[in-house]
Amino acid sequence: MADHQRIHPSVDVEAPPTAPPVAPHPPSTLEKGTAIQRSSSQLQPRAVPVIPAMPPKNRSCCCKCICWTVSLIVLLLIIIGATIGILYLVFKPKLPNYSIDSLRISDLRLNFDMTLYAKFGVKITANNPNKKIGIYYEKGGRLSVWYTNTQLCQGSLPNFYQGHQNKTVLNVALTGQTESGNTLMRALQDQQQTGRIPLDLKVDAPVAIKLGRLKLRKVRILGGCMLVVDSLTSNNLISIKASNCKFRMKL
Template sequence: MSQISIKSPKHCAKHGLNVDKLYKKLFFAFSAFFTTLLSLILIVWLILRPAKPEFTLKEADIFQLSLSGPNLLNSSIQLTLLSKNPNQKVGIYYDDLQVYAAYKSQQITVDTTLPPFYQGHQDSNLLTASLVGTGLPVASSFNYEVGRDQTAGKLVLNLKVNGRIRWKVGTWVSGRYRINVNCLAVMALGPTLPTGPLSSREGAICSTTHFKQVKCGTSITASALNGVDKDLSSKNAIVFANRIEEETELHDGA
């Protein structure tokens, strides 16, 4: 004989009450989780202060800067840069660095690739590059602009570095960030060109910006990192990465 069970309205009401209690428990559990996560992000942010890499122009020498034909430039420049990682406990991987020289917003050498390297905590590296250009097209006003600089007694070049960097926090390594460095080289220039190279040894501080690469192809400003313990756990490293993205949004809003 089969047994038929019929639930009373009172039983159904009790079941619905239990479901409501379950939803409330889940809501409070998720609220507590996100509150804890936000608190952890805030604590990590207070510990980690963003600091971008620093570059200084140590020396720049122009060995050749002359027109070989109508609006065609030959150039030869040697430069030395000092790269410094100011972070106490964050390393930096430098990838795909391209160096070139510009004059009056015109590129006057081809891109020169620097070998990739890793920079430890508060380490410094000397970077040297030979920049050349053969038959590079320039504006028709190039010769006129150089003449004006001779009259003013100085020649100003922009020495630029573009590339990608990655941050290393403990065992965690970030995604790639675009980095842009601009150094001003100011060289004394008389009414006649000297037989030797034009040199700049002022130790000029370079401006440095870096941008997080986004899949959609846009660039958003991102802060760098600063100080974190070597034994930072993977979880904290992920939180730290999230903080970088939040810094990005803050900079964009500014």
């Protein structure tokens, strides 16, 4: 009787089914790697910001050397310019001038080999207008006579010293022998019929300037005179109808 009257718990049909407990599954390899990476990243020290290194001292030294060099060059140029300016104001340099006083033809003829032989004599006055500057005319000075880009003759200028405000008369002998003399002689004779023969006298004179007791380095006086003469008759004094001289100094 007792067994038949035992009460059993009733089942609630409307209650939602209870899910069976899920057993925890072991972590996958990816999860393990992620966990290990996280743990290792946590254990690693934080990155310290890198401070840029200072520029090497060699570059700084080079910049200083360049600046000093440029400064010294500029200072030297200023000193040179000031010195030249002072010398110019003290000595007041002027370029010497020259004039052609006379021209004589000693010989002008054709040789047997059809070359033209010429022998001229030129009288030149060299004027030094400077009050405090002397001029040394060194060896190697040349004077030449040209006709239409053809050199007829040439000669050497004498070497001498010209003092302050001095005028010196130079007598220069010139000789020369030119190829194609027959053609050149015919052109000179045709030009002589007009009574106006253009000649070009070119000067190349090495000189040294003297400032007080100081003798400067050698320079060159270059230039010439464009002449117009009436004839080229030998052994006669030639009349110079026009003369235009220009000279310059070359350092």
